Amino acid sequence: MEDEYYSLASILADQHKLPCTFSLDVPGLGYLEGGSEEHLQSGTKVELPLWLARTLAQNEFATFTVPQPFTQRVRANLNASAPAVKLSSLVGAGGWWYRFGAAIAKIWDSGDSLLEMLLKAFTDRLPALEDLSAHHASMESTSIPEGTAGTGEAFREGMEADERELFAIGQESARMVKRWHDSSWAQR
Template sequence: MEEDYFSLSSILADNHKLSCTFLLDVPGLGYLEGGSDPNIHQHGKLELPFWLAQTLSLNEFTTFPLPPAYSNRVRAALNASAPSVRLSNLVGGNGWWYRFGKRIADVLDDRPQTELLNMLLKAFINRLPPLQDLAAHHASTDASVPESGHGTGEAFREGMEGDERELFGIGQDSGRMVKIWYDLPWGRRPSKLS
C-alpha cells in the first residue's frame, strides 16, 4: 500500500466521502451545501472528499466520525469470520478498504488510530490465507472451463477490495509460472522462473 502522489489507487482512496461537521462559521462557501445561504455555519454538516476533510480536520476546521466501514459492527463481523465480509462494498463499489482506513488512521488520535490500524492488520492477516488458496486454485484450473460462481471461494473473491484483488492477480500469475516450471521435464527446467 504505497502512498505515492501519482498512484491512481491512492487517488481513488482519497476521493471517498466523509460526513464532516464544521467547528466554526465559514463565510462565502455556503454553495458547497447546495443551499441559498452564502455561508457554512458552525455545526453544519457536509459530505467532503477525504483529501479535503483531512486538511480541514488537521487544521481544526472540521471533525468527522469514524465511517461505518470501520465501525464496531464491521470489526465484530471480521472477528467472527474475516473471509465472509465483503470489503469491496464497504467503501463504495470495489473500494480500497485498507488504503482508505490507513489514510483515516493518519488523522486520528493515538488510541482510535491504534485500534483502527489493529483492525486493518488483523483483517489482512485473517484474509490472506484464503486469498492465497483461492489464487493457487485459480492458477491451477483449466482456464477453458467456465467458473460456476456459486462456491464460498467465489463469494470471497467477489468481496475482495482493491489491494486484495491486486494480490490475487499476483498469486495467480505466480501459480501459473510455477505450474509451467513444474510441468517441464526435469532436465529442461531453468534455475530461475522468468
C-alpha cells in the same frame, strides 16, 4: 500500500467520503451542503472527500466521525469471520478499504486501534486469498458456471482493490510455478 503522490490508487482512495462537522462558520461554501445557503454554519455536517477532510481536520476547521466502513459493527463482523465480510460493498466496487482506513488512522486520535483492525483483517483474509488465487491459476478458465459459486467466489466478489491486485499476482505466481514444474518434469 504506501501514500504516493503520483499513485493512481492513492488518488482514488483519497476520493472516499468522510463525514465531517465544521467547527466554525465558513463563508461562501454553502454549496458543499447541497442546499441554497451561501455559507456553512458551525456544526454543519457534510460528507467530504478524504483529501479535503484531512486538511480541514488537521487545521481544526472540522472534525470527522468514523465512516461506516470502520464502525464497531464492521469490526465485530471482521472478528467473527474476516473472509465472510464483503469489503468491496463497504467502499464500493473497486474501492480501497485498507488504504482508506490507513489514511484515516493518520489523522484520527484512535488511529492505532484502526491500524490494528486493518492488520488483523488483512492477516485473517490472506490465507483465503492465497488459496483462491492458486485454485484459479490451476483452472483453464476463471469463469464459474452460474449458480455454482461457493464461498470462494463470494470471497472473491467481496475483495477490495488491493486484495484484487494480490489475487492477480498470486494467480500469475502459481501459473509460473506450474510452468516451471511442468518443464522440469518434461526434461527428465
